[in-house]
Each structure stands twice: as structure tokens, then as C-alpha cells.
Amino acid sequence: MELIIFYDGACPLCRREMDQLKYHDTLDKIQFEDLNAPEINARFPELNTVKANTLLHGLQANGDWLYGLDVTAKAWGLTGKHKWIKLLRLPLIKPVADIAYLTFARHRYRISYLLTGEKRGICDNCKLK
Numbered sequence: 001m002e003l004i005i006f007y008d009g010a011c012p013l014c015r016r017e018m019d020q021l022k023y024h025d026t027l028d029k030i031q032f033e034d035l036n037a038p039e040i041n042a043r044f045p046e047l048n049t050v051k052a053n054t055l056l057h058g059l060q061a062n063g064d065w066l067y068g069l070d071v072t073a074k075a076w077g078l079t080g081k082h083k084w085i086k087l088l089r090l091p092l093i094k095p096v097a098d099i100a101y102l103t104f105a106r107h108r109y110r111i112s113y114l115l116t117g118e119k120r121g122i123c124d125n126c127k128l129k
Helices: 012-024 069-079 081-089 094-106 106-114
Strands: 003-007 030-033 058-059 065-067
Touching: 003 069, 003 094, 012 030, 012 069, 030 069, 030 081, 058 069, 065 069, 069 081, 069 094, 081 094, 094 106
Parallel strands: 003 030
Antiparallel strands: 003 058, 058 065
């Protein structure tokens, strides 16, 4: 594994993006961990799940942490797809993209409902509402 992504499995848009990443991760470089899984804290004691639920977290194979759009850019880079996402990390675009991402993350359940018609749901792994 080159990257572990800690995502909110109760968020419809988050789940959809992880499903797309899984589909394109043909070399199994990414491990996907739902923050709502009951054993997440025992398996990853260094992970602050409260913070990770407000900002996407990723753990690289070398032990370094990535956050927000840096996780997204790394993940899609590992799949070789959506290369345009790298543009969001360019110095002049990064601050604006990061603010937009934080706004999305804060309102992701409402945005997910507007875009998908799905409310915050029960995740397959944890059966939490």
C-alpha cells in the first residue's frame, strides 16, 4: 500500500468518490478505511477520528500524513486518472482550492443530498446512522 485514505462512509459523495478510486486502483496501491468502522481507533490509534471527520486524512507508506485535497491529488495520481486534479495543488490555485474544499467538507451532507438525493446514510461496514 502506498496510501491509506480515511473517509466518511456515511457521506454519499465521499462513498462515490472512494468507489471510483477503488475501481481505478487496479494495482491496489490504496487502502480505504471508513471512519465509522467500529474498530477504526483500535486499528489506527494515531488517527484523530474527530479531525479526520472534518478534513480528509491520508497516511502514506513512509508514515507521513496528508490532508484535504493533498490526499485526493495523491490518490488520483496513484491511479493515473484525473490528472487535472494536480492543477489544484499549483501555488496560485492551492489556497483557493483548499478554502473551497473546507467549505465542501463542512457542508458535505447537505451538498451530497442536493447532488445525489441521498441523505447521510448507514455505512455497509458499521451499520451506524
